[in-house]
Amino acid sequence: MNEFTSNLLSALTLRAGFNSALVCIGAALLGIAAGSVGTYALLRRRSLASDAAGHATLPGLVIVFILLSWLSGDARWVPALMLGAACSAAVGLASVQLIHSRSRLPEDAAIGIVLSVFFGVGIVLMTVAQNLQTGQQAGLAAYLLGSAASMLRNEAQLIAAAAFLLSLVIYALRRPLNLVCFDPDYARVQGLSVQRMDLALNILLLTVVVISLKVVGLVLSVALTIIPAVAARFWTDNTRHMVTVAATLGGAGGYIGAALSSSTENLPTGAVITLTLFSIFLASLLLAPARGVLATLLRHLSFRRRVHRRQGLLALYRGEPIYDGLTLKLLRKAAWIRRDGVATPAGAIAAQRAARDEQLWTLLRKRHSSNKLARQYHQLVPIRHVLSEDALHELERELQARASEDQGQEEDHGRH
C-alpha cells in the first residue's frame, strides 16, 4: 500500500489526527445541508442564485478584514468575517431580485451582472488589503478556494450547528417550498406568499454559502448546492426522497472529498470536494436505474429486440417474407429460422404461440378497455403474465368458440 492510500484510509476512518477528522465531519455536515437546500433551489430554478451569493460574499469579507486589522490588529475573528460575508451576499441577492423585477432582464442576466461586479469589487478591495501591514493576508486568500486544513474547532462547531438548523428549517418548510416550486400561481391562491418563500430560500442558500466559505471557498460554493441535487434527480421521482438522496450524496461527497484533500499536501479542499461530487454526479447520470443513461439505453435496446422478434414471428406465422436485417439475425439466433429463412419446427411453434397471444390480446381488449391493459399490450407483455390461469383458460375457450363459430358461418356461406 503506498503512502497516499494509507493516508486516505486513515482519513476516511477518522484516524488521521484530530484536525483531519474535524474537517471530514464538518465537510460532511455541510454537504448534507447544502444538498437539501440545493434540491429546492434546483426545483425553483434558482441554482445560480447561490453562485451569485458565493461571489458576492467577497466585498463584505474584505471590508470586515480591513476594519478588523485597523481596529484590533487580529483580522481573523471568524464570526465578524462571516457576518460581513453574509451581509454582502444578502445585498448581492437583493440586487439580483431588484434588477430582475424592475427591468425586463431575465434572472440569469441579473445574476451574471451581480456576480461579476461584486467579485470585481472584492478583488480590488483585496489589493488594498494586501498593502496593509498585518501579515495575515494569506488568511483572506483561503476564503477564495477554501482551506479546510486550517479549520478550527469552533468553525467546525458552527458548521454543525448551522447544518442542523438548516435541516430543521427545510423540514418545517417542505410543504410550502414544494408548492411554490411546483406551481407558484397555485401556491399564491392557497394563501402562500411566494415572495416570502423565495426570501426564505435565499436566506437558506446564503447560510449554506457563508458556512461553506472556509471548506470549499466562495468560488466553488455553488458546486455544493447544485451537484448533489442534480445527481439526486436521477435516482428518484419524488421530491421528499430527492431531498434525502441529495443530502446523502452531498454528505458523502463532502466527507470523501475532505478525506482525499487531507491525505496529500497542497490539494485545495474545495476543488477536491467539487471533483468528488462530480464523480458522484457522473455515476448517477450513467448508472441510476430508472433515469440513468445506461439503463435508458439498455431498456430501449431490449425493447427493440422484443419488437423485432415479435414482428418476425408474426410474419413467419402469416408466411410473409422477412427482409429486416436485425429481425433475421434475432430469429436465427433463437434458432427459429434456418440460414435460408425457412422456419424451424421450434420457430413454427413460437410463431403459432405469438399469433395466439396476439389473438387473445385482441379479444381481451375488446372485453375490457383499461389504460393499464393498453399499456401492457403496447409493452408486448405476454398475456399469460397479465391474467390468472383461470381467466386465461376462459379467454382461450372463448377464442376457440368464436373460431369454430366463424368456421361454421363460413361453411354455411359456402353451402348457399
Add this chain to the structure above:
Amino acid sequence: MTHTDSAPPEIRQDIDPALRIDGLTVSYGGASVLFSVDFEAPVGSMSVIVGPNGAGKSTLIKAVLGIVPRISGDIKLFGLPLSANRHRVAYVPQRASIDWDFPACVADVVAMGLYQELGLLRRYTADHRERVREALDRVGLQDFAQRQIGQLSGGQQQRVFVARALVQNADLYILDEPFAAVDAATERTLAAVLQRLVLNGKTVLCVHHELSTAADYFSHAMLLNVRCIAYGAIQDVFTPEALQETYGARLSVEQLDRIRHSLAGRASPS
C-alpha cells in the same frame, strides 16, 4: 350591459353571490387588459367566460384569485374578500403552466390541495390519503396514484389538476380552460364531475375556448372582450348581437347557427 334576472329556480338570489366583480380593471404596461368589468356568478351556477383570444379571460380569473394585481375594482367571494374566504375557493390552472417533469407522483400533486388544512406541520393522516384516493376516483384516475406525473397524457394531467381541486372540498371552483386539448373521454368525465358539483350546490366558473360547445355545459355566461359585453343566464346572453359585438367579424354564420341550435335543444325539454 344586458344583465338579466331570469335565473333558473334553483339559484337563490337572497344570499351573496359566489363571486361578484365590480369595475375590475387590470393593465400590463400602459394598456388595459380588462376594463371596468362587472360580473356575478350566483351560488349553484355553472358559469362560463367566453371571448376571443386576448380578451383577458385568463387574466380575469387570475385577478379574481389575486395572482395578477388589479388597478381598480372590487372582488367579493360569497360576500367577503378572497383573503377571508380562501378555503372556499379551488383553482384549476392551465395544464401548460407548469413543468410536468417535476419529481412528484399523481397522489403528491393531488395532496397539494390539502395544504390549507395541513399547514406546515400537521400530520398527513390515513383520512387525508383516503380523500386523495376518492378525488382520484371521481376523475377516473384511481389506478394512477403512484404514477410519475410526466408519464401522463394531456387529458390525464388535466384530471389530476381537477382532482387536486376536488380534494380541497371548496364551494367555488374556478377552472382555466379545463377542456383545452383534452381527449373526448376526458372532456366527458370532467363535464360530468363539474355537473355533479353544481348538483351538490357548488358553484363552477370556467374559462372556455370553444364558443360552440359552451351552451352544452353551462347555465350562465359572460361575454368578455377586455370589457364585459354581457352576463347572466346563457340563453339571454348568447344573442347574435352580443356575440357579434364580442367576436366582431371572427364569428361565422355556421357558429351562430350551431349556438342557436344547442340553445334551442336546452330549452325544449324543460
